[in-house]
Amino acid sequence: MHVSPYYIEHTLEDTSVPNIVTSILADYRGYDTMFETVVIFTAGIACIFLLRIFRRIEPETRMYRHIPTGITLRIEKGGKFPSGSKEFEHIDSVWVPHSLIIKTTGRLIVPFIQIFALYVIAHGHHSPGGGFQGGVILGASMILFAVTFNLRSAIQRMSERVTVILCSLGIFIYAGTGTLCMLFNSNYLDYSALSGILGVDPVTARSHGILIVEVGVGIAVMAVMVSLYYNLASAGRHDEGL
Amino acid sequence: MDEVLAFLVSKVNYWAFIALMMVGLYAMIAKKNCVKKIIGMNIMQTAIILFFISSGAKENATLPIIIHGNGHDHAAAAVEASQYINPLPHVLMLTAIVVAVATLGVALALVIKIYQQYQTLEEDEIMEKIQGM
Numbered sequence: 001m002h003v004s005p006y007y008i009e010h011t012l013e014d015t016s017v018p019n020i021v022t023s024i025l026a027d028y029r030g031y032d033t034m035f036e037t038v039v040i041f042t043a044g045i046a047c048i049f050l051l052r053i054f055r056r057i058e059p060e061t062r063m064y065r066h067i068p069t070g071i072t073l074r075i076e077k078g079g080k081f082p083s084g085s086k087e088f089e090h091i092d093s094v095w096v097p098h099s100l101i102i103k104t105t106g107r108l109i110v111p112f113i114q115i116f117a118l119y120v121i122a123h124g125h126h127s128p129g130g131g132f133q134g135g136v137i138l139g140a141s142m143i144l145f146a147v148t149f150n151l152r153s154a155i156q157r158m159s160e161r162v163t164v165i166l167c168s169l170g171i172f173i174y175a176g177t178g179t180l181c182m183l184f185n186s187n188y189l190d191y192s193a194l195s196g197i198l199g200v201d202p203v204t205a206r207s208h209g210i211l212i213v214e215v216g217v218g219i220a221v222m223a224v225m226v227s228l229y230y231n232l233a234s235a236g237r238h239d240e241g242l
Numbered sequence: 243m244d245e246v247l248a249f250l251v252s253k254v255n256y257w258a259f260i261a262l263m264m265v266g267l268y269a270m271i272a273k274k275n276c277v278k279k280i281i282g283m284n285i286m287q288t289a290i291i292l293f294f295i296s297s298g299a300k301e302n303a304t305l306p307i308i309i310h311g312n313g314h315d316h317a318a319a320a321v322e323a324s325q326y327i328n329p330l331p332h333v334l335m336l337t338a339i340v341v342a343v344a345t346l347g348v349a350l351a352l353v354i355k356i357y358q359q360y361q362t363l364e365e366d367e368i369m370e371k372i373q374g375m
Binding site: 003004005008009011018019020021024025032033039040042043044046048050051056060084091126127128130132209211221224225228231235236 | 244253266270280306307308321322323325328329330332333336337341343344345347348350352354355358
C-alpha cells in the first residue's frame with residue numbers, strides 16, 4: 001500500500017545505493033527529477049527573456065581603474081583606450097572601491113568551495129548530497145567570485161553563452177541517458193540497461209546511471225544559478241553589477 | 243475536552259507550520275509591497291517544506307542512509323523499514339526547494355521590470371500610475 005517501505009527495504013538490492021533519498025530521486029522517481037530540472041531551466045530562460053538588454057547604449061564617459069594603484073581614469077566619449085590591457089579594468093560610473101582584502105579572500109576561498117561542491121555531487125550515493133545540492137554550491141562559488149570581484153570579471157571567466165549551453169547540456173545528459181536506455185530495449189530511465197556499455201552487472205549499472213544523471217543535474221543547476229545571478233544583479237545589462 | 247486538548251498538543255509541530263503558513267499567506271495577501279509579497283511566498287514555501295519533512299519522521303529511526311550498506315555487500319540487504327525515517331518527503335522537498343529558488347528568481351526578475359516601468363513597488367502607487375496613464 002505504501003511505497004516508502006519498499007524503497008527502504010529494496011534500495012540496496014535494486015540499485016546498490018545506500019542513500020535512499022538519492023536512489024528515489026534519480027532512479028525510482030527519475031521522471032519527477034528530470035522535469036524538475038526542466039523547471040529550473042525554464043526559470044533561467046524566463047529570467048533571461050524578462051531582463052536581458054542586448055541593446056548597448058554607449059555611455060558619455062567610460063571609467064577604467066588601474067588595478068595596482070587604484071587610480072581611476074575617465075575617458076570621454078570617442079576617446080580610445082587599449083582594451084586588452086591586464087592592468088586596467090572597466091568599471092561603471094557608480095563603482096565600488098577597490099579592496100585587496102576582499103578580492104584575495106574570495107580568490108582563496110572559491111577553489112575550496114568548488115572542490116567541496118564536486119565532492120557533494122560525487123558522494124551523493126553514500127552521504128547526504130547529490131546533483132541539486134552540489135550544483136547550488138558550485139553556482140554559489142561563481143556568485144561569490146562575482147560579488148568579490150565584479151560581474152564583468154565573472155562574465156569573462158564564464159560567459160552568458162557558456163551558462164546557457166551548460167543549462168541545456170545538463171538536461172541533455174539526463175534525457176540522453178534515458179534515451180540510451182530505450183536504445184537498449186528497456187524502459188526510459190531504466191539504467192540497468194546500461195550494464196552492457198558500462199561493463200558492470202545491472203544493479204551496479206543503476207548506481208552508475210544515477211551518478212551520470214546527478215552530474216547532469218549538477219551542471220544544469222549550477223548554470224541556472226549563475227545565469228539568474230548575472231541577470232538579477234545587473235538588471236539584465238551585464239555591467240559591473242552589485 | 244481532555245482528548246481534544248491531548249490531540250491538539252500531540253500535533254503541536256503541525257500547528258506551528260500552519261501558523262507559519264498563515265504568516266506567509268497574510269504577507270502575500272495584505273502587504274502592499276511586492277518584495278514583501280515575495281518574502282511571504284518564501285515563508286509559505288518554508289512552512290510546506292517543514293510540514294512534509296516533519297511528516298516523514300518516525301520514532302527510534304535514523305536518517306535514510308543504510309548503515310554499512312556499501313553497495314556490493316548483499317548480506318546487508320535485510321533492512322527493516324521501521325529503522326529509517328520515510329525518505330519520500332525528503333525527495334519531494336529536495337526538488338521543492340529548487341523550485342522555490344527558481345520561482346524566487348523569476349519573481350525578482352518581474353519585480354525588477356515593474357520597478358523599471360513604474361519607479362515604485364508599492365501596489366497602490368502602481369495602480370495610481372496605471373490609471374493616470
